[in-house]
Amino acid sequence: MSLCTTGELVARAAADRRAVAAFNVVTLEHIEAVIAGAESVGAPVVLQVSENAVKFRYGRLLPLARAAVAAAERADVPVALHLDHVQSDALLRQAPEAGFSSVMYDASRLPYAENLAATRAAADWAHAQGLWIEAELGEVGGKAGRPALDAHAPGARTDPTEARAFVADSGVDALAVAVGSVHAMTTRTATLDHDLLKRLSTALDVPLVLHGSSGVPDDELTAAVTGGITKVNIGTALNVAMTGAIREFLAAHPEAVDSRTYLSVGRDAMAQAVAGLVRLLGATV
Numbered sequence: 001m002s003l004c005t006t007g008e009l010v011a012r013a014a015a016d017r018r019a020v021a022a023f024n025v026v027t028l029e030h031i032e033a034v035i036a037g038a039e040s041v042g043a044p045v046v047l048q049v050s051e052n053a054v055k056f057r058y059g060r061l062l063p064l065a066r067a068a069v070a071a072a073e074r075a076d077v078p079v080a081l082h083l084d085h086v087q088s089d090a091l092l093r094q095a096p097e098a099g100f101s102s103v104m105y106d107a108s109r110l111p112y113a114e115n116l117a118a119t120r121a122a123a124d125w126a127h128a129q130g131l132w133i134e135a136e137l138g139e140v141g142g143k144a145g146r147p148a149l150d151a152h153a154p155g156a157r158t159d160p161t162e163a164r165a166f167v168a169d170s171g172v173d174a175l176a177v178a179v180g181s182v183h184a185m186t187t188r189t190a191t192l193d194h195d196l197l198k199r200l201s202t203a204l205d206v207p208l209v210l211h212g213s214s215g216v217p218d219d220e221l222t223a224a225v226t227g228g229i230t231k232v233n234i235g236t237a238l239n240v241a242m243t244g245a246i247r248e249f250l251a252a253h254p255e256a257v258d259s260r261t262y263l264s265v266g267r268d269a270m271a272q273a274v275a276g277l278v279r280l281l282g283a284t285v
Helices: 006-015 028-041 051-056 062-075 112-128 160-170 192-201 218-226 236-252 260-282
Strands: 020-024 045-050 079-084 101-105 130-136 174-177 208-210 228-233
Touching: 006 020, 006 079, 006 130, 006 228, 020 079, 020 260, 028 062, 028 236, 028 260, 045 051, 045 062, 045 228, 051 079, 051 260, 062 079, 101 112, 112 130, 112 160, 130 160, 160 174, 160 192, 174 228, 192 208, 192 218, 218 228, 218 260, 228 236, 228 260, 236 260
Parallel strands: 020 045, 020 228, 045 079, 079 101, 101 130, 130 174, 174 208, 208 228
Antiparallel strands: none
16 A cells, blocks of 8 residues: 555545545644554545645645655555645645645635636646646635635535536536535534535536535534545544643643653544544445
């Protein structure tokens, strides 16, 4: 097993009527935890690096990307690399050299026509480089640096008719849909619009992606996969697990100064969270 492509993992998940878990990583500990968690249940996984994560790393993509590639190449399960929520064309163009097989190009903040034009251009370029490309229609909300959006507000949800035209005209390989989840939720209380998801699944012939999945309870996630979701993006759940474990450790060991002692605890907590979510999604039929 080693580095593979996102398109391959998503296609395999769709054929098996399950979903592939895609985890956003920020540090080497995130990368190691995601792979360890996936290996513990023998399931493939996607490592995602977002544009916000790149900004956190002083705007440099390659250090984290190279670490992810090296870890993926040595994994005991298939691992793919995905560049997530890209708004910068300059960052998009770094994806192939950095080892990514796929990218999520996010122009969802723009009016429909501008979103379509920007996404079409990105898709044409990505396909010429052999990249699988995902886009977003509707607005999931909750991303840092974006206006707060009520997931239930008029116009926030993805319209099936509009989505069908968008996919056909943009040429994207997958579509992230807004069905009630929100990015950066720290509690698992989101309720999804499963009727809308069913209509989207019927209307579209590309894989559907659920963003903001950290806030979605287990039963809602399994219902979403049954309803047509094939890729599930998870980020905040890892940070909740890591931060909670580190806080607990430092409260119990106020004398600790060696970062390895508490980072290993945080990494283990993330790995356990990954294992549970991967098992949940992989077991769904």
